Amino acid sequence: MLLISILLKNIIMENILVLGANGKTGTHIVDILNEIDRYHVRVMLRKEEQKANFNEDKVECVIGDLEENFEDVFKNIDKVIFAAGSGGSTGDEKTRAVDRDGAKKAIDYAVHHNLNKFVMLSSIGTDNPEEAGDLQEYLKAKKAADDYLESKAINYSIVRPGALTNEEPTHQIKVIDGLEKGSINRKDVAYVLVKTLEDKICKNGKITFISGDKDIDQVLETY
Numbered sequence: 001m002l003l004i005s006i007l008l009k010n011i012i013m014e015n016i017l018v019l020g021a022n023g024k025t026g027t028h029i030v031d032i033l034n035e036i037d038r039y040h041v042r043v044m045l046r047k048e049e050q051k052a053n054f055n056e057d058k059v060e061c062v063i064g065d066l067e068e069n070f071e072d073v074f075k076n077i078d079k080v081i082f083a084a085g086s087g088g089s090t091g092d093e094k095t096r097a098v099d100r101d102g103a104k105k106a107i108d109y110a111v112h113h114n115l116n117k118f119v120m121l122s123s124i125g126t127d128n129p130e131e132a133g134d135l136q137e138y139l140k141a142k143k144a145a146d147d148y149l150e151s152k153a154i155n156y157s158i159v160r161p162g163a164l165t166n167e168e169p170t171h172q173i174k175v176i177d178g179l180e181k182g183s184i185n186r187k188d189v190a191y192v193l194v195k196t197l198e199d200k201i202c203k204n205g206k207i208t209f210i211s212g213d214k215d216i217d218q219v220l221e222t223y
């Protein structure tokens with residue numbers, strides 16, 4: 001019992017904020033975080049009724065809107081995962097409001113509250129949005145947010161997966177230079193996002209990947 005007590009005392013609990021937790025990828029992020037004892041999870045939701053999607057015994061749910069002032073949700077937070085998005089059916093104005101401006105506000109709040117790390121869910125193709133056709137405005141917004149994050153004095157990771165699918169996870173990826181096209185299931189993307197919360201993984205860097213044949217953990221050991 002004494003040994004267990006000592007080990008528990010040595011576990012440093014971290015408060016993790018997830019923005020975009022109610023999205024398709026966000027729900028997987030929360031599920032993975034809930035399996036890790038050292039994390040306390042807080043999620044920001046737009047509507048009260050969305051709380052029913054989460055186990056409030058494990059997850060702290062707060063109400064906030066990326067298009068408004070949501071700085072309060074950053075109080076007593078150690079690290080944040082930004083996985084929010086305007087969705088594929090919204091117009092360019094909404095895309096800029098959420099994916100660009102909402103992300104920039106989140107970055108400012110994180111800096112102001114001295115968070116230890118900011119993990120950004122971005123996208124493949126962000127470095128060349130002009131080549132993206134219908135996705136051009138979306139990728140421009142993502143690039144603006146990524147560039148803004150890189151310019152700030154905060155430890156960060158920028159995660160750029162290929163096209164997202166709802167297939168079953170394989171726990172295997174392939175790192176690419178951003179020019180190669182491909183897809184990746186949401187659960188493996190969520191795993192990468194959670195893994196990059198660790199201070200030394202992808203520290204102040206970017207990782208672009210698709211489904212592949214390399215174990216995720218082995219790949220991330222090199223970032």
